[in-house]
Amino acid sequence: MRWGRLFIILLTVTIVGVCTFFALEPFQENIKFGLDLKGGVLVRLEAPADATDEDMAKAIAIIENRVNGLGLTESEVRREGNNRILVELPGVENPEEAISLIGKTALLEFKRVDTMETVITGKDLEDAKEGMNPNETDPNKVYFVSLKLNPEGAKKFAETTRDLVNKYPTKPNEYNPNRAIAIILDGQLLSAPFVSEAITHGQAQISGGFATLEEAHDLAVLLRSGALPVELEIVEKRTVGPKLGLDSLDKSKVAGIYGILAILLFMLFYYRLPGFVAGVSLILYSIILWGILIAIDATITLPGIAGFLLSVGMAVDANIIIYERFKEELRNGKTLRAALDAGFSRALRTIIDSNVTTLIGAIVLMYFGIGTIRGFALILMIGILVSMFTAITFTRFLLKQFVLSYAFKNNKLFGA
Numbered sequence: 001m002r003w004g005r006l007f008i009i010l011l012t013v014t015i016v017g018v019c020t021f022f023a024l025e026p027f028q029e030n031i032k033f034g035l036d037l038k039g040g041v042l043v044r045l046e047a048p049a050d051a052t053d054e055d056m057a058k059a060i061a062i063i064e065n066r067v068n069g070l071g072l073t074e075s076e077v078r079r080e081g082n083n084r085i086l087v088e089l090p091g092v093e094n095p096e097e098a099i100s101l102i103g104k105t106a107l108l109e110f111k112r113v114d115t116m117e118t119v120i121t122g123k124d125l126e127d128a129k130e131g132m133n134p135n136e137t138d139p140n141k142v143y144f145v146s147l148k149l150n151p152e153g154a155k156k157f158a159e160t161t162r163d164l165v166n167k168y169p170t171k172p173n174e175y176n177p178n179r180a181i182a183i184i185l186d187g188q189l190l191s192a193p194f195v196s197e198a199i200t201h202g203q204a205q206i207s208g209g210f211a212t213l214e215e216a217h218d219l220a221v222l223l224r225s226g227a228l229p230v231e232l233e234i235v236e237k238r239t240v241g242p243k244l245g246l247d248s249l250d251k252s253k254v255a256g257i258y259g260i261l262a263i264l265l266f267m268l269f270y271y272r273l274p275g276f277v278a279g280v281s282l283i284l285y286s287i288i289l290w291g292i293l294i295a296i297d298a299t300i301t302l303p304g305i306a307g308f309l310l311s312v313g314m315a316v317d318a319n320i321i322i323y324e325r326f327k328e329e330l331r332n333g334k335t336l337r338a339a340l341d342a343g344f345s346r347a348l349r350t351i352i353d354s355n356v357t358t359l360i361g362a363i364v365l366m367y368f369g370i371g372t373i374r375g376f377a378l379i380l381m382i383g384i385l386v387s388m389f390t391a392i393t394f395t396r397f398l399l400k401q402f403v404l405s406y407a408f409k410n411n412k413l414f415g416a
Helices: 002-023 053-069 095-102 151-167 213-225 242-271 273-295 302-331 336-368 372-404
Strands: 040-046 076-080 084-090 108-112 118-121 125-132 143-149 181-185 188-191 203-207 233-240
Touching: 040 095, 053 076, 053 084, 053 095, 053 213, 084 095, 095 213, 095 233, 108 151, 118 151, 125 213, 143 151, 143 213, 151 181, 188 203, 242 273, 242 302, 273 302, 273 372, 302 336, 302 372, 336 372
Parallel strands: none
Antiparallel strands: 040 084, 040 233, 076 084, 108 118, 108 181, 125 143, 143 203, 181 188
């Protein structure tokens, strides 16, 4: 018995210690809030019905690269159903810029003007970087995007430019439009630079049409991420202001604090000493759950907070079942120790049954749900498991210490 008691103590201390470590600084700074709490942009994209799983996976990877290129580290890109992609961008400062970048196909083509034959495409790029030339007198050419071609693309580009120079010889300062290469993005002409000599170093430049360095940066991000394999249509876009998100978070905190305080006062008034144990157990439960959520890098959303509060109710429900069985055994004339053991034995099956059925429902939501529903289900699942642990181990252990103490031998202290 002593070894079992020691094991419970060590297990509880270890779990609480680890979770407290994650729940405190500096990990608090790493808490990820959803856009409903932090503010941001939600974009839902739809691909054609015949898009394959490979197309969708590639599109998601490309969108993630574009979002990361904007410096949005807390974004989330995930697939919904068969042909939809949900993009959440918490804390984004320029919603219109982000939305315009996400859904662009970004099909880059270099074409000969004389034959309109495609020379190279975005697949031939190795890198793309924005830049500026403050000494440029033409304001349209101050900002540019420099392109580095892969070996295959460099070879094709060199052959084409060499052919243009040889096929259309010109005199100094003479311009021949047939000797130009059109740079086209998604069917729109960006520029058509004149080829003055064969380009064999595997580099090219897009200039003209950039009013700011930021516009050149956006194009570089698109080109680095590559072209989308399918055309995506924006079917929904929603912006949540940071003030609204902060207000929702503050109200959620207040509601949660008042709700938990009301539960603790009720438990203390009605169950007395066991109510105090329930309060300590509930605080312990909250620390463990919060620490786990931070450790697994979970995103906190309003539905997630609802799942947390629901799991708090499940934890309180488990304590109430235990205490009611305990009181029934005391009324039947059993001693405190015997009543506690019998009460726990009777309550255990009910607790497991009720929690398992709720857990099954949460698993179904997790599997079939989308978006915030999955967040709600995840936090509810973790909360149920943690509440079962605290009720079956910590609550029983702490209550038994009071029962075994000579200072608490009055049945009235246990609500009987």
